[in-house]
Amino acid sequence: xxxxxxxxxxxxxxxxxLTLNRPASLNSFTSAMHRQLRxxxxxxxxxxxxxxxxxxxxxxxxxxxxxxxxxxxxxxVGQVVERVYKPLALRIASMPIPVIASVNGVAxxxxxxxxxxxxxxxxxxxxxxxxxFSKIGLIPDCGGTWLLPRLVGRARAIGLAMTGDKLPxxxxxxxxxxxxxxxxxxxxxxxxxxxxxxxxxxVKALAATRRVIDEAMKxxxxxxxxxEARVQNDMGAQADFREGVAAFLAKRGAKxxxx
Ligand code: T3D
Numbered sequence: 115x116x117x118x119x120x121x122x123x124x125x126x127x128x129x130x131x132l133t134l135n136r137p138a139s140l141n142s143f144t145s146a147m148h149r150q151l152r153x154x155x156x157x158x159x160x161x162x163x164x165x166x167x168x169x170x171x172x173x174x175x176x177x178x179x180x181x182x183x184x185x186x187x188x189x190x191v192g193q194v195v196e197r198v199y200k201p202l203a204l205r206i207a208s209m210p211i212p213v214i215a216s217v218n219g220v221a222x223x224x225x226x227x228x229x230x231x232x233x234x235x236x237x238x239x240x241x242x243x244x245x246x247f248s249k250i251g252l253i254p255d256c257g258g259t260w261l262l263p264r265l266v267g268r269a270r271a272i273g274l275a276m277t278g279d280k281l282p283x284x285x286x287x288x289x290x291x292x293x294x295x296x297x298x299x300x301x302x303x304x305x306x307x308x309x310x311x312x313x314x315x316x317v318k319a320l321a322a323t324r325r326v327i328d329e330a331m332k333x334x335x336x337x338x339x340x341x342e343a344r345v346q347n348d349m350g351a352q353a354d355f356r357e358g359v360a361a362f363l364a365k366r367g368a369k370x371x372x373x
Pocket of ligand 1: 139180194225
């Protein structure tokens with residue numbers, strides 16, 4: 115159906131939640147879903163009232179990666195990655211606000227790496243992460259080759275990618291692949307507490323923090339220190355910095371507005 119909502123949008127104060135909504139197929143990505151997800155991400159980026167974005171899945175899965183029934187599969191896999199998954203990963207990495215993946219169930223293939231590319235990954239204890247690519251003769255995409263070794267080191271990255279084994283959320287937390295694993299029943303509440311907390315923070319500085327940390331991994335120490343100085347100069351000129359210092363000195367709560 116052309117107008118079927120494959121990506122649901124909900125607002126809770128300044129937190130926006132996008133829910134991938136193809137539960138019968140574990141929210142695997144189709145072209146139609148991508149056509150709804152991209153504008154939804156743009157809308158969250160453009161809407162000044164949104165200060166934190168949460169991405170989750172409907173039903174028992176988070177996202178099982180590329181829908182292998184989609185007519186596009188097999189036509190030109192590299193083109194799909196270049197045209198769809200690369201811009202998706204880059205969009206997440208450049209959002210002007212913090213992005214939380216609230217992983218409610220299995221996250222496989224591009225679905226796993228889509229989650230891992232978010233700023234913070236909070237997962238239900240019953241959730242799992244699977245680099246499913248190797249089982250169908252592909253390599254990790256949607257940022258997997260870049261993210262995995264940085265998150266958990268080369269040995270674990272290669273182990274996860276080659277075996278395609280299911281990694282339970284608890285283990286994912288233990289090895290540093292994700293931020294936190296919580297009881298299933300607590301996931302929605304814990305996600306919202308975290309999201310509201312981030313939304314009340316100086317989000318412009320949070321987005322700059324992500325950008326500089328990502329950039330710092332590609333440059334040497336001296337260049338990273340110079341980059342810190344340049345970006346700190348920019349942050350120091352923002353109203354949020356003045357407000358943060360004023361609130362601290364006045365012993366009151368800060369109200370941050372920059373975005
Ligand atoms: O063009 C390109 O391909 C390039 C891009 C590639 C990026 C990628 O993401 S490649 C990797 C694609 N994903 C996978 O290979 C994962 C495939 N799915 C699975 O291995 C398993 O479904 C899971 C381990 C994720 C979950 O297993 P389980 O036993 O909990 O559930 P299930 O019974 O396998 O799945 C439930 C339903 O979802 C089932 O449909 P049915 O039989 O009830 O009608 C299953 O077919 C469907 N489903 C799950 N994943 C996909 C899917 N349908 C289409 N595509 C999927 N990826």
